[in-house]
Amino acid sequence: MSTAATASGAAPAAPAAPVRRPGLLRTAWRFHRTKIGVLLAGAVLLVAVAGPFVSPFSPTEGAGMPNSASAAGTLFGTDDVGRDVFSRFLHGGYTLVTIAVASALAGVTAGAVLGIVAGYLRNWADELIMRTNDMLLAFPQLVLALLLLSILGPKVWLIVTIIAVSHANRVARVTREATLKVVEQDFVKSAEAIGVPRWRIMATEILPNITSPLLVELGLRITYSVGTIATLSFLGMGLQPPQADWGLMINEGRTAITIQPWAVVLPVTAVAVLTIGANLITDGLSRASIGIDRGVEK
Amino acid sequence: MTGSEANADTGADTGTGTGAAAGRGGTALRVEDLAVVGHPSEVEIISGVSLTLERGHILGLVGESGSGKTTLGLSLLAHCKRATEVSQGSIEVSGTALTGLGENEVRALRGRAVAYIPQSPASALNPALRLRTQLTEALHEWDEQERGPRADRVREVLREVALPDDDAFLGRYPHQLSGGQQQRVAIAMAFAGYPDVIVMDEPTTGLDVTTQAHVLQTIRSMTRDYGTAGVYISHDMAVVADLADDIAVMYKGEVVERGAASQVLAEPEHPYTRRLLRAVPLLRTEGHPEPEAPAEGPVLEVSGLQAGYGGTTVLRDIDLQVQRGECVALLGESGSGKTTLSRSVAGLHTQFSGGLVFDGEALAHSSYKRTAEQRRRVQYIFQNPYEALNPRKRVRDLILAPYRHLAGKPKDPDAVVARALERAALPASYAARYPEQLSGGERQRVSIARAISTGPDLLICDEITSALDVSVQAEIVELLRNLQDEGMALLFVTHNIALVSNIAQKVAVLNKGEIVEYGHVGEVMARPRHEYTRALIADTPDFELSLPPSDADLQAPEAAGQ
Amino acid sequence: MLRLILYRLFYGLLTLFVVSLVVFAATQALPSDPAQAILGREAADPARLAALREQLNLDQPLALQYWSWLSGVAVLDFGTSLSGGMPVSELLGPRIQASLTLMLVTAVIAAPVAMAIGAFAALRRDRRFDHASSMATLVLAAVPEFAIGIAGILLLATGGLKLLPAVYAGSSTEVLANPDQLVLPVLTLAIAVSPPIIRMMRASMIEVLESEYVQQARLKGLPERTVIWRHAAPNAIGPVAQVIALQLGWLAGGVVAIEFLFNFPGIGKALMEAIEARNLPVIQAVTLLIAAVYVLVNLIADVVGLAANPKVRVSSR
Secondary structure (H helix, E strand, O other): OOHHHHHOOOOOOOOOOOOOOOOHHHHHHOOHHHHHHHHHHHHHHHHHHHHHHHOOOOOOOEOOOOOOOOOOOOOOOEOOOOEEHHHHHHHOOHHHHHHHHHHHHHHHHHHHHHHHHHHHHOOHHHHHHHHHHHHHHOOOHHHHHHHHHHHHOOOHHHHHHHHHHHHHHHHHHHHHHHHHHHHOOHHHHHHHHOOOOHHHHHHHHHHHHHHHHHHHHHHHHHHHHHHHHHHHHHOOOOOOOOOOOHHHHHHHHHHHOOOOOHHHHHHHHHHHHHHHHHHHHHHHHHHHHHOOOOOEOO | OOHHHHHHHHHHOOOOHHHHOOOOOOEEEEEEEEEEEEOEOOEEEEEEEEEEEEOOOEEEEEOOOOOOHHHHHHHOOOOOOOOEEEEEEEEEEOOEEOOOOOHHHHHHHEOOOEEEEOOOHHHHOOOOOOHHHHHHHOOOOOOHHHHOOHHHHHHHHHHHOOOOOOHHHHOOOHHHOOHHHHHHHHHHHHHOOOOOEEEEEOOOOOOOHHHHHHHHHHHHHHHHHHOOEEEEEEOOHHHHHHHOOEEEEEEOOEEEEEEEHHHHHHOOOOHHHHHHHHHOOOOOOOOOOOOOOOOOOOOEEEEEEEEEEOOEEEEEEEEEEEOOOOEEEEEOOOOOOHHHHHHHHHOOOOOEEEEEEEOOEEOOOOHHHOOHHHHHHEEEEOOOOOOOOOOOOOHHHHHHHHHHHHHOOOOOHHHHHHHHHHHOOOOHHHHHOOHHHOOHHHHHHHHHHHHHOOOOOEEEEEOOOOOOOHHHHHHHHHHHHHHHHOOOEEEEEEOOHHHHHHHOOEEEEEEOOEEEEEEEHHHHHHOOOOHHHHHHHHHOOOOOOOOOHHHHHHHHHHHHHO | OHHHHHHHHHHHHHHHHHHHHHHHHHHHOOOOOHHHHHHHHHHHOHHHHHHHHHHOOOOOOHHHHHHHHHHHHHOOOOOEOOOOOOEHHHHHHHHHHHHHHHHHHHHHHHHHHHHHHHHHHHHOOOOHHHHHHHHHHHHHHHOOHHHHHHHHHHHHHHOOOOOOOOOOOOOOOOHHHOHHHHHHHHHHHHHHHHHHHHHHHHHHHHHHHOOHHHHHHHHOOOOHHHHHHHHHHHHHHHHHHHHHHHHHHHHHHHHHHHHHHHOOOOHHHHHHHHHHHOOHHHHHHHHHHHHHHHHHHHHHHHHHHHHHOHHHHOOOO
8 A cells, every 4th residue: 555645635636646656577677686687597598599509519419529628629528428518508408498488387377277266266166276286285396207207208298297287286376375365355345246257357356466476476487497397307307318408418417527517517507597597587576576675655 | 431521621731831841740751853754765754743741641642544643652662663763853751861872771761661552452462472471571670679579560450450360361372362351461561560651552443432441441540540641642533532631633744733632622723633623423413303204115125134154143133124315324343243234235145044125126145146237226335445446457447347247338438437436526537547546535435436337226335434534534424425315325334333423314233143223313322222322322432523613614625625 | 273183184194195096096007008118128028028017916907906005005015126126115224214314414404504594684684694695595596406416516526625525425324424425415405495494484583573562572671682582583483384394395305316416325316216227116115205204294394383373272262
């Protein structure tokens, strides 16, 4: 509630309307961390998207002696089977980023729908959704992924599905909480009193009021997706050789870390910087959405 | 209820002039030119505040929300909320200057020189600590050698506020007490260390009138017996008029008027004070003509209604009729079932049985099972204007969406919005605003505009003024009266008996789920038959406007324009 | 109170039951023949295939397969390892001990330190320490744990300072005998597990410090020490206990990547080896174990949370 609005009484002469509070994205942009986050994540995204077009070598063919930190003609040397580390690095982000964003989007969308339905209807559907959620939460995300991938084989669609599902139940929880706060408010009752259909109440009264937490969730889920997918590849259960992939590069390069650190350092740095950037943006969004540190305004 | 008269004589000689002469003996509190600023905007939340207060007196600090009264109250304990600080001025308690003291010195003075009674004891008592711990803590500067064991003092002060003093009670947690008991504990805690000054921040908000009357009585006798000076912060002029010796009126961070209570009430100098006084709903109003016998059947007829949640019944045998153009007040304290009743009528609460007939036709339980025409003709306005409007929609859409749903697509949407806003006394330009750009009163007007845009026959108003300041409340009541004159029937739900006389023709008094009294307002207020109604009337501070009513009309436009 | 605990207990058991169903369904009730999947190219040998099918009870109906597996699990009999022929419980015994040691050492170090940092940041709100810890938790919370581990190896073991061994080289039975080899895995896990605890402790502490009862305690004139330790801290810890439990539960899964990275002989590494060798009974046992730890830790947190709340402990009025 803005203090500005409550200060003045009813005014028949209609003075200039008080200024609206700026939107979530603009508020978030005011924080330094958001700008740093955009810079970091943007840089890595640029490498991931534009990298394949500027890579000097093929990511899958040999360019010199194996495990040489200073092979002739290469920037960062060669990996354990003699491929150019820098070219593999430039090719290795695209799939990771695409899968991560796709699974986060799918998970947040599904979770938002489930959360709103559960939080608004509060009937057997709520029970069912939330109890199923509790069961799913009993499995650590990574272990569930390992279990299914080890049995069904490491396929991209399966990775996306597993991560999206495990995101969905966590997002559903958050969305349900946010929905409950909105549903308590009388404008929802007001729509019910005049018989507005339930689905339309969910779409026009509730959804617009929980976009902030949803946006925060999306940022968080992208961060986690990148981490989980990179971990899966690192464990050898994600993308498969000979494909160029940052997680896989770390897996392949870790045994020779003392003689050819670049094969590990480059992808680890990329993954770390991307996740840190995404998390800084997310934190900026969440600060903006809960209105941290506003102090006393006019 | 004799406090105000008795105190009026002693209070007359204090006020503004005595400050210079009073030494340590008489003056308990002296504030000079105090200002508090907020960061980062550097706005002065209060500015240039000066006050003096004698021992044994109560100063009523009156103001509406946002006037800075709580900020002032806290600064008297040398406490500033986050992102605020005292920027100038001085505070003296019993001759000791609070401003400029170090943290430890201030701490030693709190509880002994100046103590605080919070607005909501439910959140101000630590949920994880037993009462014994919390009460004993208040005696941190207590000298056991000289004044006996702390435990004895704790029991003594508990007896003084009429609470049990046994071990079982002391071993309780705050959540095991009722709201009134919690507030007594807070009072006991404040008085335990014999402070010179006590700051009370709306200590009766959230209590029902009977409990409020008891708590006020306790405060009154404790301050008198202890010779403590009290600062009583409130928005409720009726309570302050009843309790205080001196009154200071705050408006936008400044004390615009201060003086002896009798003088401020009888001859207010500042226009804002006059406006505030006129806005107080009077418990007894003159002239309630007997309504004529209705020419046609009632708009709403409730007969033998029972309602509940799960296994518990909260309403029994409710019979009620609302005629066209009539306002029926539904009066009850929290938990009386009044909101359940109004929501049953609106189709929001479906677990009830009994007759519910609207204009000759039975109403389905759920709003979803009622015809569009019925939903259009029965409209509901909610208590809290800050929650009743979707913050993501403009006023225009807030009004048009229900209109489209109930009355179909309008030919000229702008005209519909403009007409609705006009009837709610808002300018047409407000259509483009979002709720956050409106004040509380304006929001409630938009709620009303939204409800009346479809031309309903029955308007259910659920405590619609309880979240608003009194001056805004008076404007909303005026607006509702006009609607009623246009032929709309009102079911006005309220806990405030003083409002009833100002708006309704008939009143139904609800107590514990049953209507204990039902009749014409004038008759019920003059000759209440049921014991509960009598207690309710007796416990409500009886505010009498001593201003000449003649210039009320002169002031009205200015009041509306504020 | 007791009823609530019994309810949670029942619910925990139910969850475990469902988890066992999922594990079983994922591993044994697949549309394709698990025996064939396990043997891969070697499935051409019909004799071996038949032998394996018998060992896995695949010729029985599904419900019966599940029942015999579950009744075995109930008495800690997880079947026989497909490689080496040892009983799974015997094979995993020392591995579980090693992992539990790793987790416990991590928890004992991380939880108190994280809580202290969070509480201190709340008390120093908006000052340098708070900003620094807020930035650090943000950065560390985002990065996957194996990346933290690699950074640790690069900084402390191979690259800059050659202080610590890069990988674990001891056996699983004498984990505590080589403390220097434990430092990096424990440090990595502690760093990975701490940020949410720090942030929750800070948030919870700030909320409590801003509460009216803490303001009231200050207005009573209590020393700041009493305000913090008696009025604020006990109320702030409740929500944090939940997060700590969640993080400890996370540890059960988080050890997988860390053990793989540091070559630490715990259940995580056992799981990765079993996946490599398609050793079905071991995969089943380890995933079930990890889920069980997860459920158990959450259950304990629930009960502790209930017991710490006087509103639940002492029934009202």
